[in-house]
Amino acid sequence: MATTPSSTPAPKTNRIGLAVLDYRGGKTTLCAGCGHNAISERIIDAMYEMGVQPERVAKLSGIGCSSKSPAYFMNRSHSFNSVHGRMPSIATGAMLANRSLLALGVSGDGDTASIGIGQFIHLMRRNLPLIYIIEDNGVYGLTKGQFSATADLGSKLKTGVVNDLPPIDTCALAISMGASFVGRSFSGDKRQLLGMLKAAIAHEGTVMLDVVSPCVTFNDHEGSTKSYKYMIDHEEPLQEIDFVPAFADISVEYDPGTTVEVTMHDGSRLRLRKLEEDYDPTNRTSAIHRLTEAHEKGEVLTGVFYVNPKAPSFLDLLNMTDQPLAHLPQSTVRPGREVLQQVMEELR
Amino acid sequence: MASTDLAPRGMAQNAGAERIVNNMSIQVATVNGSGSQSSNTVLLRSIFQMGIPVSGKNLFPSNIAGLPTWYTIRANKSGYVARKKEIDFLIAMNPETAREDVLALAPGAAVLYDEPLNLNSLRNDLTFYAVPYDKIVATVCPEAKLRKLVKNMIYVGVLAKLLEIDMAEVEKALRKQFAKKVKAANLNWGAVQAGFDYAAASLAKKDPYLVQRMNATSGKIIIDGNSAGALGCMFAGVTVVAWYPITPSSSLPEHLIDYMKRFRIGADGKATFAIVQAEDELAAVGMVVGAGWAGARAMTATSGPGISLMAEFVGLAYYAEVPGVIWDIQRVGPSTGLPTRTSQGDLLSTAVLSHGDTKHILLLPASVEECFTMAQDAFELAEKFQTIVFVLSDLDLAMNNWMADPFQYPEKPIDRGKVLSKEELQRLGSFARYKDVDGDGIPYRTLPGTDHPGAAYFTRGSGHNEKSQYSERPDDYENNMERLNRKFETARSFVPRPQVETGKSKIGFIGFGTSHWALIEARDQLRQEYNVETDYLRVRAYPFTREVHEFVQQHERVYIVEQNRDAQMLSLLKLDVEPSLAGRLRSMAHIHGLPLDARSITDELMTMEGK
Known part of the structure; x- marks a missing residue:
């Protein structure tokens, strides 16, 4: 019998020649079924499909289950697991030092909405180029199941404790503070989350994505409003999301009556097919109004709530040079002798 | 006051029995927000421009306007710039504190005051000069709302006359102060001149304080x-x-x-x-x-x-x-x-x-x-x-x-430390972020964005091993902490070394920071007034270098001068020096919130030495 040598097929690669394996991270130590793991998977998919050089990415996080997750994707990217609630300042510093980085911040609802609310708000005000993901499960997982500030009124802990304080809507907050791309998704909604993440990569400015991500151990029971079941029953998507990257060179007709097309900073196109006829994701005021309404109706609204690809970023406001500050040579950062002489002369 | 501060008698043009030249402290007592800062800077600079060593200290409240402020100018021919405890010349502009300020003066001091305050009745062992500020300011400043600000320039002129500050230097300092604001400069210069003219016409010099041109500030900056x-x-x-x-x-x-x-x-x-x-x-x-x-x-x-x-x-x-x-x-x-x-x-x-x-x-x-x-x-x-x-x-x-002295341009090139580039990574193949490769405790790092698949590492505040992987292993933790300690020990040889003057005494002073200026003056006072010689080490960094340990070893009694309650420098030294030497360390801690003065150190040392 004749044998033909079988060759293993070359792994599929993306536009920069990397395989999806090149975007993988360490083995997760989170609970089996944790929504966070699904989000890590979507991040890997989005970065792979967008052909992002992993070495260009800086992963940043605070403290908590969510903040551990950067260890479980993209090992070829630098990562900084910092202190509780303070990732925004670390991210800001890193981006000021090197504006060529693609900053990806991963936080949780405790890390963001309680201890980190101050830094969160000021980050949103600055519109720093950064993708900020809240892996939102309504509880503190690592300390075993206390309520967070995004838990809904009346939701119940496993122990029977009922939450009697209103939740902070991080999306409404982010929009009102100046973030230029704000959306909510669900870790179980692969297609929507992937589309949003790809658009996020193309955006220049702060992207704030609140991703409901059920905690299978402490908040997936009857009476929880952040469980898989509750999300499947109550999720109300605003749009169907389609993302056309700049490098794809695809031109497909769309109906402006039913679809909003947003051209992103890099020329990519974010297409939002309206499921609600009147919703306009470029109007800040109506976005906040619609979110307030959703709370009153008990809906979990998902989709891109607000996007403004033209808002000036913090780096523009600072009039920073295009070269990363971290790599400026001595000849640029140390003024010459004549400068010191001039200053000394003025002080005589 | 040390006798060396006195100029020979008989040279005074005025009635005073003695002349005290280029050695005085002037205190301006005012209210913050009243614009006196410009006047004080002009005074300070005028004396500086006459070549006389000078220092200025602002004692101000935590308030924007309306609370008492004191600005002290010290002129000293020997170059002492620490706060001087005694005030020689008080300019009492603040009615609220004037009484207390006058009562606190040592006998022989001079007081320049706003006429309506009638301070001259408070004491008879001081020299008083009254100035009718409101009357004078009305003549030079037609705009009523500016008078409050211009008023302070009048005392500059009065003082220039009384202390013999060169008016040409005053004008130069004033024009520098107001830079491009020519109108404001002219208005204020008018007030200075009015003050000078008033003093010339109405005040007879009765105090001994004078300035005289020197050449000790040439080329210097402020x-x-x-x-x-x-x-x-x-x-x-x-x-x-x-x-x-x-x-x-x-x-x-x-x-x-x-x-x-x-x-x-x-x-x-x-x-x-x-x-x-x-x-x-x-x-x-x-x-x-x-x-x-x-x-x-x-x-x-x-x-x-x-x-x-x-x-x-x-x-x-x-x-x-x-x-x-x-x-x-x-x-x-x-x-x-x-x-x-x-x-x-x-x-x-x-x-x-x-x-x-x-x-x-x-x-x-x-x-x-x-x-x-x-x-x-x-x-x-x-x-x-x-x-x-x-x-x-x-x-x-x-x-x-x-x-x-003018600052020196940095000659040493900038050194970014142990940062691995893409090319170095290509040569090395891989790296371990927290590995002590060189034995000095300092590991190598890479920067985010370095275009090499082996460049990335995971930075964390949680326990980690040499490869920066999460670890709770006791040996990983201990090795890492010991390496950090080694790194700190390495730093001892690289931080700025202390300034040391030793070999003359069994008594040593250790000081740091601004305590230095009072300390060097106190050492001169001890030598000149009590014939007590002292050695001195000024710490410039922590961790302490070898010289600090040697200094403690060389002295029987080491006085640690610092501006806090709990003798914090002494505490750090105790942790560092050999336990048998810790008993040599003695605290001279001061906590009043005012810059340290030499007299306090001198007096305290004499008491502690039992002399």
């Missing part, structure tokens, strides 16, 4: 410590600055903004730096740590309350080994304390800031020159040792004007 620090940071190549306003540190980043806008904008009109006013001190230091991690020379400036807030991040930077510079412009604590008064009270809290076992490098500038040079040392050390470096200035140094 600058405050925060400006000097800001300049140092600019020449150190700082690129990222994050700060939150707090007295007395705010003027450092503010001056830095001014300098950077002038000298660090590229040819394309773009900034080669980023300066951010953060939402609080936690965010400020967080940005510094983020920027340091990503490879920038990053810094913040704060004071005690900010240091307390920064504790957690500083611990992270210590453990994750991230460079950064923190200026702590010390003020009086604890808590809000006395926000506008000076102190050396943050030595212990910064040396071990944050929980767990931490140790930090501290630099201790005593002068404006050292604010300039140590700014550069701080960035070099921070990147060399991949850690936070504190520069501990204080309010007295930071916000007051000091004479100095």
Whole structure:
């Protein structure tokens, strides 16, 4: 019998020649079924499909289950697991030092909405180029199941404790503070989350994505409003999301009556097919109004709530040079002798 | 007063029995917000321009307008610039404190006061000069609403006459002060002249104080410590600055903004730096740590309350080994304390800031020159040792004007420390972030964005092994902490060495920071007045270098002079010196919030020495 040598097929690669394996991270130590793991998977998919050089990415996080997750994707990217609630300042510093980085911040609802609310708000005000993901499960997982500030009124802990304080809507907050791309998704909604993440990569400015991500151990029971079941029953998507990257060179007709097309900073196109006829994701005021309404109706609204690809970023406001500050040579950062002489002369 | 301060008798043109030349302290008692700062600066500069060593200290309240403020100018031919305890010449402008100010004077002092205050009835052992400010100001300043500001220039003119300050120098100083505001300069110059003319016509010189031209300030500059620090940071190549306003540190980043806008904008009109006013001190230091991690020379400036807030991040930077510079412009604590008064009270809290076992490098500038040079040392050390470096200035140094020789241009090239480039990684193949390759405890790092698949590592504040992987293993933890200790020991040989004068006495002084200026004067007083010789070591950094241990060994009694309650420097020394030597260390701690004066040290040493 004749044998033909079988060759293993070359792994599929993306536009920069990397395989999806090149975007993988360490083995997760989170609970089996944790929504966070699904989000890590979507991040890997989005970065792979967008052909992002992993070495260009800086992963940043605070403290908590969510903040551990950067260890479980993209090992070829630098990562900084910092202190509780303070990732925004670390991210800001890193981006000021090197504006060529693609900053990806991963936080949780405790890390963001309680201890980190101050830094969160000021980050949103600055519109720093950064993708900020809240892996939102309504509880503190690592300390075993206390309520967070995004838990809904009346939701119940496993122990029977009922939450009697209103939740902070991080999306409404982010929009009102100046973030230029704000959306909510669900870790179980692969297609929507992937589309949003790809658009996020193309955006220049702060992207704030609140991703409901059920905690299978402490908040997936009857009476929880952040469980898989509750999300499947109550999720109300605003749009169907389609993302056309700049490098794809695809031109497909769309109906402006039913679809909003947003051209992103890099020329990519974010297409939002309206499921609600009147919703306009470029109007800040109506976005906040619609979110307030959703709370009153008990809906979990998902989709891109607000996007403004033209808002000036913090780096523009600072009039920073295009070269990363971290790599400026001595000849640029140390003024010459004549400068010191001039200053000394003025002080005589 | 030492007899050497007296000029020969019989030379006075006036009635006084003696002349005291180029040796006096002038105190202007006023209300803050009244615009007296310009007058005081003009006075200070005029004397400086006459070649006489001079220093100015502002004792001000934590308030914008309406509370008492005292500005002290000391002119001293021997070059002493510490605060002088005794006031020789009081300019009483504040009705609220005038009585108390006059009663506190030593016999023989002179008082210049606003006529309606009638202070001359309070005592008969002082020289009084009355000036009708309101009448004079009305003649030179037609606009009523400007009179309050111009009024203060009148005492400059009166004083110029009484002390024989050259009016040409006064005008030069005044025109420099008002720079391009010609109209304001003319108005104020009119007030100075009116004051001078009034004194010439109506006041007979009765006190002994005079200034006479010298040549001791030629070529020198006048600058405050925060400006000097800001300049140092600019020449150190700082690129990222994050700060939150707090007295007395705010003027450092503010001056830095001014300098950077002038000298660090590229040819394309773009900034080669980023300066951010953060939402609080936690965010400020967080940005510094983020920027340091990503490879920038990053810094913040704060004071005690900010240091307390920064504790957690500083611990992270210590453990994750991230460079950064923190200026702590010390003020009086604890808590809000006395926000506008000076102190050396943050030595212990910064040396071990944050929980767990931490140790930090501290630099201790005593002068404006050292604010300039140590700014550069701080960035070099921070990147060399991949850690936070504190520069501990204080309010007295930071916000007051000091004479100095012009600063020297930094000759040493900038050294970014052990950072592996793409090419080095290609050669090495891989690297372990926290491995002690060279035996000095200092590992190698890579910067985010380095285009090599082996460049990335996971930075964390949780337990980690050499490869920066998460680890709770006891041996990994211990090895890492011991290496960090080794790194700190290495730093002993690289931090600024102390200034030492030894070999003459069994009595040694150890001081640091601004205590230096009172200490050098006190040593002269002890020698001249009591024939007591002392040795001296000025600590310039923590960890302590070899010289500090040797100095303690060489002296039977070592007096540690510092401006705090709990003898913080002494405590740090006790941890460091051989236990058998700890008994030699004696505390001379002072906590009143005023800059330290020489007389207090002299008196205390004589008491402690049982003499």
